[in-house]
Amino acid sequence: xxxxxxxxxxxxxxxxxxxxxxxxxxxxxxxxxxxxxxxxxxxxxxxxxxxxxxxxxxxxxxxxxxxxxxxxxxxxxxxxxxxxxxxxxxxxxxxxxxxxxxxxxxxxxxxxxxxxxxxxxxxxxx
Numbered sequence: 001x002x003x004x005x006x007x008x009x010x011x012x013x014x015x016x017x018x019x020x021x022x023x024x025x026x027x028x029x030x031x032x033x034x035x036x037x038x039x040x041x042x043x044x045x046x047x048x049x050x051x052x053x054x055x056x057x058x059x060x061x062x063x064x065x066x067x068x069x070x071x072x073x074x075x076x077x078x079x080x081x082x083x084x085x086x087x088x089x090x091x092x093x094x095x096x097x098x099x100x101x102x103x104x105x106x107x108x109x110x111x112x113x114x115x116x117x118x119x120x121x122x123x124x125x126x
Contacts, residue, residue: 004080005054011047015056019074024060024067 007015017033018025027044034044048068051057058071090096098115101107107115 003055004084006081006084007051007054007056008047011051011054011056014044014047015051015070015074015077018057018068018070022070024069026065026067030068 060067
């Protein structure tokens with residue numbers, strides 16, 4: 001499994017905006033988008049630095065401005081997060097994870113049938 005570091009809620013909010021925009025963004029642009037949170041430049045800079053360190057963002061400096069772009073797709077991040085949850089909480093067992101959801105009432109009969117069908121189709125396509 002690739003190295004995975006979970007993001008904070010604020011970092012994830014920033015990543016969702018960057019994934020949605022799909023274009024390089026600056027701190028100023030992000031501060032405008034998140035103006036309701038009243039974050040300072042330093043706060044946003046800290047979040048962005050952490051996201052770069054975690055491998056989710058890349059930064060390109062042009063003159064005096066940093067431009068941030070996603071270095072990982074949202075799909076890839078979700079895949080790594082799911083694998084990390086399985087690994088750390090369920091000993092890497094998808095069965096243990098699904099049984100926890102089923103016993104907890106989170107997976108109904110319809111969901112179980114859909115999962116069975118999905119697994120059948122996935123096997124056909126392998």
